[in-house]
Amino acid sequence: MAEFNQLYQLVTIADAGTLSKAAEIVHISQPALTRSIQKLEAEWNVTLFDRQKNKITLNQTGELAVQYARRILDDVNTMTGAIQAYERSLRTISIGSCAAGPLLELLPELTERFYGMALTSEMVSAESLLPGLVKGTYQLIITDAEVSAPDILCHPFCSEQLYLTVPPAHPLANSKEGIYLDDLAGETMLLFQEIGIWKERVISKMPQTNFILQDQDEAFSALVQVSALPAFASDLTLKHSERWAERTNRLALPILDPEAHVTFYCSVQKSHKTYLPGQRSLYPSGHS
Amino acid sequence: MAEFNQLYQLVTIADAGTLSKAAEIVHISQPALTRSIQKLEAEWNVTLFDRQKNKITLNQTGELAVQYARRILDDVNTMTGAIQAYERSLRTISIGSCAAGPLLELLPELTERFYGMALTSEMVSAESLLPGLVKGTYQLIITDAEVSAPDILCHPFCSEQLYLTVPPAHPLANSKEGIYLDDLAGETMLLFQEIGIWKERVISKMPQTNFILQDQDEAFSALVQVSALPAFASDLTLKHSERWAERTNRLALPILDPEAHVTFYCSVQKSHKTYLPGQRSLYPSGHS
DNA sequence: ATGCCTTACGTTATACGTAATTATT
DNA sequence: AATAATTACGTATAACGTAAGGCAT
Numbered sequence: 001m002a003e004f005n006q007l008y009q010l011v012t013i014a015d016a017g018t019l020s021k022a023a024e025i026v027h028i029s030q031p032a033l034t035r036s037i038q039k040l041e042a043e044w045n046v047t048l049f050d051r052q053k054n055k056i057t058l059n060q061t062g063e064l065a066v067q068y069a070r071r072i073l074d075d076v077n078t079m080t081g082a083i084q085a086y087e088r089s090l091r092t093i094s095i096g097s098c099a100a101g102p103l104l105e106l107l108p109e110l111t112e113r114f115y116g117m118a119l120t121s122e123m124v125s126a127e128s129l130l131p132g133l134v135k136g137t138y139q140l141i142i143t144d145a146e147v148s149a150p151d152i153l154c155h156p157f158c159s160e161q162l163y164l165t166v167p168p169a170h171p172l173a174n175s176k177e178g179i180y181l182d183d184l185a186g187e188t189m190l191l192f193q194e195i196g197i198w199k200e201r202v203i204s205k206m207p208q209t210n211f212i213l214q215d216q217d218e219a220f221s222a223l224v225q226v227s228a229l230p231a232f233a234s235d236l237t238l239k240h241s242e243r244w245a246e247r248t249n250r251l252a253l254p255i256l257d258p259e260a261h262v263t264f265y266c267s268v269q270k271s272h273k274t275y276l277p278g279q280r281s282l283y284p285s286g287h288s
Numbered sequence: 289m290a291e292f293n294q295l296y297q298l299v300t301i302a303d304a305g306t307l308s309k310a311a312e313i314v315h316i317s318q319p320a321l322t323r324s325i326q327k328l329e330a331e332w333n334v335t336l337f338d339r340q341k342n343k344i345t346l347n348q349t350g351e352l353a354v355q356y357a358r359r360i361l362d363d364v365n366t367m368t369g370a371i372q373a374y375e376r377s378l379r380t381i382s383i384g385s386c387a388a389g390p391l392l393e394l395l396p397e398l399t400e401r402f403y404g405m406a407l408t409s410e411m412v413s414a415e416s417l418l419p420g421l422v423k424g425t426y427q428l429i430i431t432d433a434e435v436s437a438p439d440i441l442c443h444p445f446c447s448e449q450l451y452l453t454v455p456p457a458h459p460l461a462n463s464k465e466g467i468y469l470d471d472l473a474g475e476t477m478l479l480f481q482e483i484g485i486w487k488e489r490v491i492s493k494m495p496q497t498n499f500i501l502q503d504q505d506e507a508f509s510a511l512v513q514v515s516a517l518p519a520f521a522s523d524l525t526l527k528h529s530e531r532w533a534e535r536t537n538r539l540a541l542p543i544l545d546p547e548a549h550v551t552f553y554c555s556v557q558k559s560h561k562t563y564l565p566g567q568r569s570l571y572p573s574g575h576s
Numbered sequence: 577a578t579g580c581c582t583t584a585c586g587t588t589a590t591a592c593g594t595a596a597t598t599a600t601t
Numbered sequence: 602a603a604t605a606a607t608t609a610c611g612t613a614t615a616a617c618g619t620a621a622g623g624c625a626t
Binding site: 003004005044045046047060061064065068069071072075076078079080082083084086087090 | 291292293332333334335348349352353356357359360363364366367368370371372374375378
């Protein structure tokens with residue numbers, strides 16, 4: 001049977017114009033290419049080239065063959081791409097989340113438990129999480145409320161408590177037991193842009209506060225280090241931030257408003273029950 | 289690059305169910321098939337089968353791959369078929385004719401002059417010849433009248449004279465110089481069915497004559513031999529019939545009506561000028 | 577004189593079959 | 602026991618590269 005590389009060689013000759021050039025492109029010697037094409041012609045029992053002593057040109061049959069070969073090579077590429085992409089998708093757990101904090105908890109666990117699988121996570125608006133889970137865009141979603149749908153399992157996963165971080169010299173630094181969002185009226189704060197659900201839950205209730213937005217992770221960290229402005233953090237980000245206290249030399253004050261404490265839920269399709277992570281304590285940090 | 293035989297092996301495994309059976313079908317040993325599939329998986333960097341110790345079953349990726357492979361193998365078959373058919377069509381001279389006689393003259397000449405090419409001839413109604421030539425269904429047509437169309441060359445080719453053949457004992461056998469169609473009124477004749485244009489030119493003018501039809505060439509010849517009934521022949525059929533006189537022991541009497549003499553024309557597209565045969569004498573058999 | 581295609585020849589590498597191994601029904 | 606898949610090993614086929622030849626620009 002004719003083989004793909006012969007088809008590839010055929011279209012390469014068509015593109016290159018001569019056997020010699022084509023042979024370079026397909027990385028074989030030119031005599032080898034001659035033979036390969038001769039073999040193809042013999043297999044099909046047709047003549048694909050007009051042969052002068054010194055030159056070969058595609059004849060009509062050859063032109064037709066090239067047309068077909070191009071299409072088939074295209075299809076083969078499509079096939080291999082599709083197969084590889086599909087295989088990868090089977091080895092990938094796609095996570096949609098409404099916040100960054102829970103991912104800090106979730107990703108290390110999944111990485112360990114599902115060695116060999118790829119993890120992708122993205123933060124998206126809360127409304128698109130459940131539809132994405134149902135359609136299969138996500139195999140696991142993190143929401144700030146329980147969800148309910150057929151064949152969907154939903155479990156509480158962890159909670160997150162918002163903190164304000166300030167340099168020790170900052171006036172608010174004295175409120176050791178915690179502060180309220182209202183205390184920040186008139187203040188100017190640093191704010192990381194990709195905060196998901198927190199924007200709706202908290203920021204929208206702080207019309208009196210000025211925010212300096214930063215959408216890049218590293219740049220935000222750097223800003224926090226060098227500036228004296230208050231910024232948000234959470235028990236989760238602090239927990240996963242290596243030597244945070246030493247590096248930043250800041251104090252972390254809990255936000256006492258109820259909106260500043262969120263319980264997150266993990267949901268999966270029943271067929272992906274094993275993806276569900278272990279449940280964390282929902283009320284760390286000494287909250288009631 | 290993955291090769292066709294690997295795709296073929298893949299779908300064969302899918303069809304056969306086990307490697308062992310599939311190996312028989314594709315005519316290699318079963319270990320060889322194992323390796324071939326392993327190589328395919330390595331090339332694509334995917335897993336196509338769930339492997340138990342004693343059994344392999346297609347996984348989801350494998351099923352997808354089989355789907356694609358089937359389609360591509362189908363396309364490859366289509367391709368080779370199309371290429372071979374096209375190549376053959378380039379090596380084929382298709383001839384459409386309104387009568388059988390001229391083909392007796394034409395085919396030997398073309399066979400000799402175009403060695404290596406396939407000749408196909410068919411008798412069709414006169415109206416469809418020129419359209420067929422223009423469309424390319426025929427590369428050469430034989431008509432009983434000159435034709436004219438753009439890029440079409442038309443040349444007189446040969447003439448055909450109708451004869452009546454009768455056993456020596458037949459009453460009409462005395463009309464040595466020839467007979468007229470009217471002389472056949474009331475007679476019963478043998479008639480070969482595939483006579484093309486002659487049906488319209490001659491038979492339709494003989495309402496008083498009874499015809500015994502026969503559509504098979506050999507059966508007709510046999511009938512002529514064993515019966516005493518008159519039959520038509522022509523200078524061309526007589527010329528190309530080996531030892532006709534001895535075999536049939538019949539006399540051939542020319543038909544004197546003008547309709548019984550036809551001049552045939554060969555037409556080709558200008559690009560196929562070389563297909564035109566040499567012109568025969570248009571008035572053989574001592575006719576004016 | 578250089579570029580291009582084909583044929584010839586010796587070699588290498590790939591793919592094969594046989595045999596052995598392990599596991600399942 | 603029989604069937605099925607994988608691994609190991611020696612072999613053979615077929616694909617390659619180098620070299621040589623012929624022809625055209």
